[in-house]
Amino acid sequence: MSVEVAHITKTFGEFRALNDVSLRIRQGELVALLGPSGSGKTTLLRILAGLEVPDDGSGGVSFHEEVVTNQPVGKRQVGFVFQHYALFRHMSVFENIAFPLRVRPRRQRPSFEEIRRRVMELLELVQLSGVGKRYPSQLSGGQRQRVALARALAVEPRVLLLDEPFGALDAQVRQELRGWLRRLHQEIHVTSVLVTHDQEEALEVADRVVVMNAGRIEQDGTPEQVFHQPASEFVMRFLGQVNVFHGRVHKGRASFEDMAFDYPHYPHDQEQRATVYMRPHELDIHRSSNGVPSLAARVERLNPAGSSAKVVLRTQQGQDLLVDMPLERFRQLGLAPGEEVFVVAKAARVFVPDIAPEYMI
Amino acid sequence: MGTASLSHEASADGATAFRVTRVVTDERPWARWLLIGVTVTFLSLFLVVPLAAVFAEAFRKGLGAYLASFRDPNALAAIRLTLLTAAIAVPANLVFGVAAAWCIAKFEFRGKSLLISLIDIPFAVSPVVSGLIYMLLFGMQGWFGPWLAERGIQVIFAVPGIVLATIFVTFPFVARELIPLMQEQGTEEEQAAVSLGASGWQTFRRVTLPNIKWALLYGVILSNARAMGEFGAVSVVSGHIRGKTNTMPLHVEILYNEYNFVAAFAVASLLALLALATLVLKTLVEWQMQRQVTEALELREET
Numbered sequence: 015m016s017v018e019v020a021h022i023t024k025t026f027g028e029f030r031a032l033n034d035v036s037l038r039i040r041q042g043e044l045v046a047l048l049g050p051s052g053s054g055k056t057t058l059l060r061i062l063a064g065l066e067v068p069d070d071g072s073g074g075v076s077f078h079e080e081v082v083t084n085q086p087v088g089k090r091q092v093g094f095v096f097q098h099y100a101l102f103r104h105m106s107v108f109e110n111i112a113f114p115l116r117v118r119p120r121r122q123r124p125s126f127e128e129i130r131r132r133v134m135e136l137l138e139l140v141q142l143s144g145v146g147k148r149y150p151s152q153l154s155g156g157q158r159q160r161v162a163l164a165r166a167l168a169v170e171p172r173v174l175l176l177d178e179p180f181g182a183l184d185a186q187v188r189q190e191l192r193g194w195l196r197r198l199h200q201e202i203h204v205t206s207v208l209v210t211h212d213q214e215e216a217l218e219v220a221d222r223v224v225v226m227n228a229g230r231i232e233q234d235g236t237p238e239q240v241f242h243q244p245a246s247e248f249v250m251r252f253l254g255q256v257n258v259f260h261g262r263v264h265k266g267r268a269s270f271e272d273m274a275f276d277y278p279h280y281p282h283d284q285e286q287r288a289t290v291y292m293r294p295h296e297l298d299i300h301r302s303s304n305g306v307p308s309l310a311a312r313v314e315r316l317n318p319a320g321s322s323a324k325v326v327l328r329t330q331q332g333q334d335l336l337v338d339m340p341l342e343r344f345r346q347l348g349l350a351p352g353e354e355v356f357v358v359a360k361a362a363r364v365f366v367p368d369i370a371p372e373y374m375i
Numbered sequence: 376m377g378t379a380s381l382s383h384e385a386s387a388d389g390a391t392a393f394r395v396t397r398v399v400t401d402e403r404p405w406a407r408w409l410l411i412g413v414t415v416t417f418l419s420l421f422l423v424v425p426l427a428a429v430f431a432e433a434f435r436k437g438l439g440a441y442l443a444s445f446r447d448p449n450a451l452a453a454i455r456l457t458l459l460t461a462a463i464a465v466p467a468n469l470v471f472g473v474a475a476a477w478c479i480a481k482f483e484f485r486g487k488s489l490l491i492s493l494i495d496i497p498f499a500v501s502p503v504v505s506g507l508i509y510m511l512l513f514g515m516q517g518w519f520g521p522w523l524a525e526r527g528i529q530v531i532f533a534v535p536g537i538v539l540a541t542i543f544v545t546f547p548f549v550a551r552e553l554i555p556l557m558q559e560q561g562t563e564e565e566q567a568a569v570s571l572g573a574s575g576w577q578t579f580r581r582v583t584l585p586n587i588k589w590a591l592l593y594g595v596i597l598s599n600a601r602a603m604g605e606f607g608a609v610s611v612v613s614g615h616i617r618g619k620t621n622t623m624p625l626h627v628e629i630l631y632n633e634y635n636f637v638a639a640f641a642v643a644s645l646l647a648l649l650a651l652a653t654l655v656l657k658t659l660v661e662w663q664m665q666r667q668v669t670e671a672l673e674l675r676e677e678t
Contacts, residue, residue, distance in 0.1 A: 063570060088572045100567035104585040114571035117581070169571055 016041040016205040017062065017173055021073030024057055024066065031057040033229040036073070039173075039222075042203045044196075046210055046220035050252070053226040055209045056177055062207060063087055063094045063175050077172050093166030093204075097178040099158045101150040107161050108146035111136050114168045136164040139198070156187040163195075167202070174206040180215065192219050213253045217241060225249050247365050250291045257297070257335050259290045268364050271331050275307040277364055288366045294338035296361040299325065299347060308356040311335055313349050325349065327357065429647045432640035444641035452618040453626035453642070456534065460609075460622060461602040464541040468598050472549025473591065477583070479550075480557030481565065494551065497544050505543050506611025509536055532614030537622065540608040545598045552594035553587055560586055589664040596660065600653040604646060 017039040024032040032054045039045050047055040060066040062075060064087035074083035082090050102110050111133045115124055124132065137143050140160040150158055159179060166174060179195070180188040196219050199206060210216050216223045217237040225232045225240055225248070233245040244250040251258070261270025264285040268277035280286065300308065311327035314334075318324075323344035325337045335357060339347075349355070402410070434441050444450060475494060479487060497505060513530035514520045523530060530536045564586070568578040584591075606624040613620040615629065623642055630639035 065566060065570065087570045088574070092570065094567070094570040096563055096567055098563060100563035102564055102567070102582055113568070113573070113581070117568075117571065117573040117577045165567075165571065 015039070015076075016043070016078060017207070018076045018079075019058070019062070019073070020076075022058070022061060022068045022075070023072035024054075024061060024068050030229050032061070032068075034072070035229070035231055037224060037231065037234070039205060039207065042205055043221050044199050044206045044208065044219065045222045045224060046208045046216035047224050047226055048210055048213060048216040048252070049226035049232075050211060052228075054229040055211075055226045058226070059175050059177055059207060059209045062173065063092050064090045065094070091169060091172045093163075093169045093171030093174045095159075095162050095166050095174070095176040095179055097181055099150075099162040099182075101158055101161055101165070103150050105149075106146065107137070107142065107148055107150070107153070108133055110150070110161055111165045111168050113165065132168065136168055139167070139202075140164045141194075154187075155183045156191055159183065159191060163198075167204075171204060174204045176206065176208040178209055178211070180212075181210075188215075195219060217253070225252060227252075244363070247289060247291070250363060250365075255294050255336060255338075257292045257294065259292075259333070261288055261290050262286060263288045263364065263366055271309055271329055271333075273307055273309045273359075275359075275362075279364075280366055286366055288364050291363045291365070292359050292361070294324070294336040295322070296359060297335075297337045298339065298343070298358050298360060299327075299337055299349065300356045300358055301347075303356045306358050308358045309335070311355060311357050313351050313353045313355060316344075316349060316351065318344055327355070426647055429640055429643050432636055433644040435640075436637050440637050441641050441644075444638040447638065449618045449621065450626060450638065450642055453621045453623050454645070456537070456621065457603050457623040459534070460538050460541050461599055463538050464545055464602045465595060465599050467542050468546045468549050469591070469595055471546055472553060472594060472598075475550040476553035476557050476587075477579075479554050480560075481562050491554070494547050496547075498547050498551075502544055502605065502607030503611055506540050506608040509540050509543070509608075509612050513539075531612050532616065532620060534620065536612035537609050537620060540612045541602050541605055544605050544608050545601045548598035548601065549591065549594035552590050552597070556587055556590045557583075589660055589667055593657065593660045593664065596653055596656050600649065603649055 015038050017037075019035060019037040022032055022035045023030070035054070035058060037058075047058060049055045057066060061068055064082070064085060068074070068083065074081055076082060077090070087094075102113065105113070112129050115129045115132060118124075133146070134143070137146055140163055142157060142160055142164070145153065145157065150161070153161065163176075163179075180191055183191065192215060208216075208220065217240075220237060222235065223237050223240045224234045227248045233240050233249045235243075235245075240249060241253050244253065250256055259270040261268060262285050263269075263277050263280040265283060266276060266278050266281050267274055268280070268288060268290065269275075270290050280288075300306075303310075309329060311329045313325060314328050315326040316323070317326075318341060321341075322338050323341050325339065325344075327335045327337065329335055337357060433444075445454075475490070478484075479491060510531060511517050512519055513523065513536060515524065515531070517531075520531065528535075530539065564582050565578050568582045569575075573581065603622075604624060605622075606628075609622055610625060610628075613622070613625055615621060615625060617629070621629065623646055627639050627643045627646070630636075630642065
């Protein structure tokens with residue numbers, strides 16, 4: 015196990031940022047910590063780095079089976095990439111990257127030529143060979159991000175930690191850098207942990223996604239698992255758009271509004287409240303109900319601008335409903351605003367309090 | 376003040392003409408001239424004329440008499456003492472100021488605002504009171520005076536007292552200059568340095584210090600000017616012993632009271648020159664700082 019976090023709790027005054035969190039990361043894995051602000055993801059990252067110390071008496075952190083809980087950040091050999099890069103503004107790009115090599119104790123410090131060679135190598139790795147002499151203020155946001163990454167890699171880190179690495183960049187640069195980071199990780203294969211609040215980023219870049227909420231880990235799995243088999247309502251809501259309906263379950267049936275379907279996971283006689291979640295792309299629109307469980311709704315707005323068409327409808331009880339469908343299907347249907355239609359669910363997820371979530375239909 | 380911008384505009388015959396665009400915040404000409412006039416008159420009356428008077432008085436009996444004033448051993452002793460005092464007080468406050476600013480700007484702790492208020496005390500209190508504090512502490516009737524006197528250490532009416540009083544009145548300058556800048560710069564760069572394996576000292580020398588050097592120099596210049604020019608606090612603890620405990624400002628006063636105007640203004644002219652040199656240095660440093668701030672802003676905007 016490359017990184018192991020065991021039973022860590024961290025409080026700031028009254029606020030409990032992390033609550034008994036445990037996590038194991040394998041050698042060479044790229045893990046994303048995903049969650050809203052205040053979920054504890056950045057605190058966990060900073061504890062991994064040694065920039066924060068877990069509460070006394072709570073668990074610890076180990077790298078490669080070596081306990082590092084009480085090791086100061088400088089001794090842990092981690093590469094930390096800060097959200098706003100934290101480049102040294104008075105040093106050139108070259109000097110920024112050379113910094114971790116120059117501050118080593120004299121006996122471990124590489125020679126002048128060696129430092130130069132290593133910095134050049136790193137500049138090439140992050141595709142910035144020509145800019146060594148420039149200062150951070152003369153670089154674009156994406157370039158600064160890459161310098162910060164090269165500087166962190168100069169430490170020869172056992173673990174690379176990235177705090178919202180693309181948070182401060184505009185959408186297009188972000189997209190480019192994501193792909194670039196993915197390729198870079200395949201090339202150098204250093205164990206990496208990335209913090210983000212952007213679910214798309216986490217799903218796209220990471221091998222594994224750890225969804226956090228209110229100081230706890232909600233779910234830990236592959237991008238596919240957390241997206242398609244969410245372990246909790248929170249994960250369901252946080253990863254992508256979702257339509258939420260409040261209904262009930264009773265004797266093997268689930269129902270909400272005018273829609274009812276089989277739900278064999280709740281065979282009990284006693285009626286229970288339940289929440290039904292349906293992703294927009296898991297819904298389809300039909301002109302007639304044809305006896306299939308469906309929901310009557312009126313078309314409100316149509317937006318075919320994009321890779322798929324978005325249709326906003328209103329149910330009879332006045333709730334908005336979003337449907338995402340392929341453009342072909344959209345053209346075939348030829349919907350018009352105000353039209354009364356039937357929404358059919360290809361999949362839905364029912365959460366009953368105190369019962370593990372189950373997939374239905 | 377009005378700012379005018381020139382804009383290129385092609386005129387009818389195809390040649391390029393310049394047009395001056397008035398900015399809406401422009402004052403009418405008479406108002407502009409009135410404001411400028413008032414400012415210039417005020418500055419001349421209260422700054423330029425007195426400064427010129429110092430030099431005029433100093434040179435009234437010619438260059439010979441002016442230079443002769445500096446052959447007086449007492450004048451030389453006063454200059455030497457002033458330089459010595461500044462040479463001790465300024466480095467002491469440099470170290471203190473950096474340490475205080477460092478802990479206030481980069482750490483959170485209880486009593487931080489109290490510490491900031493304490494640093495401001497010398498600005499708030501009259502220099503005479505500052506002097507009296509030292510009399511109370513180290514004078515023969517004071518708390519530690521008799522104890523020190525038994526061991527043959529004299530603080531009041533001696534050089535140590537002058538140095539202490541000077542340190543007291545000048546200690547806010549460096550800290551006050553650094554705290555806002557260091558707070559604005561935050562701790563991210565330091566955290567980065569530490570995470571990259573730098574020790575505390577390496578972080579300070581290679582990251583923090585280069586980022587604050589101009590503000591630090593600015594604080595040192597101001598601190599030095601005050602250290603050399605301080606009158607009130609030093610006057611209380613000095614005892615005015617000629618050739619021994621007189622600093623330049625005290626020496627000027629004594630000469631003046633003895634109607635020795637040429638000598639008094641000759642020494643005063645040195646202090647005036649110091650002030651002018653301080654102003655020039657201050658302007659240069661401010662200019663550098665401004666550049667740094669602009670760069671920092673650009674850095675922030677782009678990110």
